[in-house]
Amino acid sequence: MTYDNVKVMITKEEIESKVKELGKRISRDYAGKELTLIGVLKGSFIFLSDLVRAIDLPVEIDFICAKSYQGTTSTGVVNVKMDTILDIEGKSVILVEDILDTGKTLSALRETLLSRGASDVKIVTFLDKPARRKIDISADYSCYTIEDRFVVGYGLDYDEKYRNLDYVGEVIL
Numbered sequence: 001m002t003y004d005n006v007k008v009m010i011t012k013e014e015i016e017s018k019v020k021e022l023g024k025r026i027s028r029d030y031a032g033k034e035l036t037l038i039g040v041l042k043g044s045f046i047f048l049s050d051l052v053r054a055i056d057l058p059v060e061i062d063f064i065c066a067k068s069y070q071g072t073t074s075t076g077v078v079n080v081k082m083d084t085i086l087d088i089e090g091k092s093v094i095l096v097e098d099i100l101d102t103g104k105t106l107s108a109l110r111e112t113l114l115s116r117g118a119s120d121v122k123i124v125t126f127l128d129k130p131a132r133r134k135i136d137i138s139a140d141y142s143c144y145t146i147e148d149r150f151v152v153g154y155g156l157d158y159d160e161k162y163r164n165l166d167y168v169g170e171v172i173l
Contacts, residue, residue, distance in 0.1 A: 006152060006162065006169035010144060015154060015167070018143040023054020026141065030057055036093045038084055040109065041065040042163070043098030046155035047126040051096065062086040066105050078108045089117030098155045100125040103135035126154065
């Protein structure tokens with residue numbers, strides 16, 4: 001599926017290869033540990049789905065829904081719309097996000113999970129966009145670092161559209 005206003009940046013095949021590679025790395029790093037992955041909805045659902053199948057370990061999966069964007073702009077306020085269910089006390093947690101942009105959402109969520117007793121909280125993001133960072137935070141794992149462009153596909157949206165693309169593309173507004 002292609003759109004006239006979306007320029008392909010990362011193909012389906014490139015995504016599949018990177019996610020498998022990342023899954024192997026996480027499997028090595030967490031061998032023998034109890035691991036919980038928490039996906040940040042809605043953007044991470046496709047990435048998380050592919051990532052957990054690439055991890056060769058038993059994992060628990062949960063979700064949290066946090067929103068800080070309206071259209072192409074960050075509102076600067078992190079609103080948790082749906083919270084996690086699993087008890088994470090004493091567990092290693094990986095927070096799974098589609099894109100690390102300003103850092104406000106992931107910083108707030110990481111602090112929340114640590115306050116709930118997680119032994120450690122690492123961040124895995126599909127895309128890292130350091131040019132827009134407002135908070136001093138970095139991903140522990142990342143598939144791609146991109147320039148400051150507005151991208152969609154593979155779970156990323158523009159006003160809830162384009163999430164279903166199997167590639168990542170830049171929106172030409």
